[in-house]
Amino acid sequence: MESRCENCIIRQFNSLRAMSKEELKKVSDSKTTKMVKKGEPIFEEGDKLNGVYCVRNGVSKLSKLSANGKDQIVKLASKGEVLGQRSVISQESTNLSAIAVDDMEVCFIPKESINNTLQKNPNFTLEVLRHMAHDLKEADDVIVNISQKTVKQRMAEAFLYLKNNFGEDADGFLALTLSREDISNVVGTATESAIRIISEFKKKGLIHTSGKKIGIKDERKLLEMVEGF
Amino acid sequence: MESRCENCIIRQFNSLRAMSKEELKKVSDSKTTKMVKKGEPIFEEGDKLNGVYCVRNGVSKLSKLSANGKDQIVKLASKGEVLGQRSVISQESTNLSAIAVDDMEVCFIPKESINNTLQKNPNFTLEVLRHMAHDLKEADDVIVNISQKTVKQRMAEAFLYLKNNFGEDADGFLALTLSREDISNVVGTATESAIRIISEFKKKGLIHTSGKKIGIKDERKLLEMVEGF
DNA sequence: TTAAAAAGCTGACAATTGTCATAGAATCCC
DNA sequence: GGGATTCTATGACAATTGTCAGCTTTTTAA
Numbered sequence: 434m435e436s437r438c439e440n441c442i443i444r445q446f447n448s449l450r451a452m453s454k455e456e457l458k459k460v461s462d463s464k465t466t467k468m469v470k471k472g473e474p475i476f477e478e479g480d481k482l483n484g485v486y487c488v489r490n491g492v493s494k495l496s497k498l499s500a501n502g503k504d505q506i507v508k509l510a511s512k513g514e515v516l517g518q519r520s521v522i523s524q525e526s527t528n529l530s531a532i533a534v535d536d537m538e539v540c541f542i543p544k545e546s547i548n549n550t551l552q553k554n555p556n557f558t559l560e561v562l563r564h565m566a567h568d569l570k571e572a573d574d575v576i577v578n579i580s581q582k583t584v585k586q587r588m589a590e591a592f593l594y595l596k597n598n599f600g601e602d603a604d605g606f607l608a609l610t611l612s613r614e615d616i617s618n619v620v621g622t623a624t625e626s627a628i629r630i631i632s633e634f635k636k637k638g639l640i641h642t643s644g645k646k647i648g649i650k651d652e653r654k655l656l657e658m659v660e661g662f
Numbered sequence: 663m664e665s666r667c668e669n670c671i672i673r674q675f676n677s678l679r680a681m682s683k684e685e686l687k688k689v690s691d692s693k694t695t696k697m698v699k700k701g702e703p704i705f706e707e708g709d710k711l712n713g714v715y716c717v718r719n720g721v722s723k724l725s726k727l728s729a730n731g732k733d734q735i736v737k738l739a740s741k742g743e744v745l746g747q748r749s750v751i752s753q754e755s756t757n758l759s760a761i762a763v764d765d766m767e768v769c770f771i772p773k774e775s776i777n778n779t780l781q782k783n784p785n786f787t788l789e790v791l792r793h794m795a796h797d798l799k800e801a802d803d804v805i806v807n808i809s810q811k812t813v814k815q816r817m818a819e820a821f822l823y824l825k826n827n828f829g830e831d832a833d834g835f836l837a838l839t840l841s842r843e844d845i846s847n848v849v850g851t852a853t854e855s856a857i858r859i860i861s862e863f864k865k866k867g868l869i870h871t872s873g874k875k876i877g878i879k880d881e882r883k884l885l886e887m888v889e890g891f
Numbered sequence: 892t893t894a895a896a897a898a899g900c901t902g903a904c905a906a907t908t909g910t911c912a913t914a915g916a917a918t919c920c921c
Numbered sequence: 922g923g924g925a926t927t928c929t930a931t932g933a934c935a936a937t938t939g940t941c942a943g944c945t946t947t948t949t950a951a
Contacts, residue, residue: 497802499810500890507802523795528802551788558787559780565794566752572801573726573736573757580808580850581728584938613899621809623939628900644947645899661729813908842929852909857930873917874929 437461438540443489446513451560452550460546467539469493475516475531475539482527484543486516491537492599492609495529496618506619507575508568509534509609511599518561521547534611582659584622588630589658591620592640596649606646613645666690667769672718675742680789681779689775696768698722704745704760704768711756713772715745720766721828721838724758725847735848736804737797738763738838740828747790750776763840811888813851817859818887820849821869825878835875842874 438461444450452460466489469475475486478498492511496504507529510516520527521544550557578587592607599609611619617627631647634640639651639658649655667690673679681689695718698704704715707727721740725733736758739745749756750773779786807816821836828838840848846856860876863869868880868887878884 497806499806501810503810505806505809507805519795519798523792523799525799528799551791552784555781555784555787558784558791562780562787562791562794563752565791565798566748569748569794569798569801570752570754570757572798572805576736576801576804576808576850577726577728577734579805580734581730581732583936621805624898625900625940626938629938632900812906853928854910854930855908858908861930 438464441489443487443513447487447515448518448557448560448564449487449515451554451557453554456546456550456554456557459549460542463543463546465541467541469533469537469539471533471536473533475533475537476527477530478528479526482517482520482544484541485518485521485547486531487540487542488512488514488516489538489540491533491535491539493531493537493539494534494615494618495531497529504530504618505621506615507572509598509619515564518547519565522551522561534609534615579621582661584620584626585630585633586659586661587620587622588616588627588634589639589655591616592634592647592649593652593655593659596652601648604643604648606643606648610646667693670718672716672742676716676744677747677786677789677793678716678744680783680786682783685775685779685783685786688778689771692772692775694770696770698762698766698768700762700765702762704762704766705756706759707757708755711746711749711773713770714747714750714776715760716769716771717741717743717745718767718769720762720764720768722760722766722768723763723844723847724760726758733759733847734850735844736801738827738848744793747776748794751780751790763838763844808850811890813849813855814859814862815888815890816849816851817845817856817863818868818884820845821876821878822881822884822888825881830877833877835872835877839875 438444438449438457439454449457449460469491475493476482488510490512492509493516494506495508495510495516496506498504510531516531516539517527551561578590582590595607595609595611599607602608613628613631614624617624620627631640631642635642637654639649639654641648641650667673667678667686668683678686678689698720704722705711717739719741721738722745723735724737724739724745725735727733739760745760745768746756780790807819811819824836824838824840828836831837842857842860843853846853849856860869860871864871866883868878868883870877870879
């Protein structure tokens, strides 16, 4: 189901909102919509991107393969986020892979529309810049967390992050269900370690699980653990 | 010794080069130059910055304090780099401290000049954006390195990084001399671990030392170690 | 529906890394 | 110039984390 960018509410959440009506019309005329099934890539590390992808539905993991064959998930992007901006801006091939965690619906916007607007509309550029400044700050936080916190602390933090950013379903489970392997790749640890810590948290009554679903039981204690108590 | 921004060659290396003559003149009239002694802060985590700092001489470490009381060095900035951009752009207090590793000379540019140009000169904004895109890509690499490589690999990488970015002196030592503690804070490990690995590298003939100075002896083997052989 | 594949789980063990204690070397500064 | 302080270095030990192996459960697809 196609629609016009001018009317797309998703736009309210990202830098596209700083575009003028005319610019949006051009974008809308050149964009294409794409369905991506769970597990399929939107793009992969090293690809040269000819545009950016705006997430309409579903969640994507942005990850980077390390020399030892493990993926590190750097960011989870959902509705309203724009993927591939950095690559288009710096005109380099992308350093991250984007893989669907859910079934997804994304809009592809050719780089010409983006670059054109970047050069002509300072408000748009500034808006993109603000977003990127935010991402960079977050990246700094991730660096400090990974290097200074224990795996257990980072696991606790990851669960809280998932709750705060993706919410819970009707039964009190985290709305975004990740495989144990994905969780370990967010946290930056071995899958077995992640599983072990999940078992431990369950025993301690911090979380509860059902299949691969995880629910938070004692948020306060998880928070204390993140802080180091 | 004061001088005019219009004539400053440092500018060639950073986003200020995208400013027009008039804009540069305004910047030059409002800027102040400051000497910062080794060990002194330019600004500290949580400060609200009223402008950015352009490094004319010396090296600064950008670090973030973690809950366990250790600093994590996120970036080493030298001649030509602009500090505090992110904070000024997002109008938040800064998330990093900037401390002089050397004696430094920096120019302070009030945020009004920057913000004004950001709103009026798309080329400048785009240039800043490109820089930030680059920083973000580097930050992703750091995340993957820290989470997927061993301390030994990261130490080897740090030495190569120091050689490539700051060069060597006449005697073949790394031009930028960091304390063992700073090295451990770049790598994200305990100071004792860093020292132990330095000893080990010395025994294996990968590096040589003289006091706190470190020189690279076998670059190839260090590289192999980084790659995981 | 069922066989195959993938994901989840646990134990045992090894490797890595951090912590604490201590001592010598270098540096600072009065 | 000499005492105090900080930095470097190393040993001993403990804690954390990763690896491998084997088993169970869940999911996938023929």
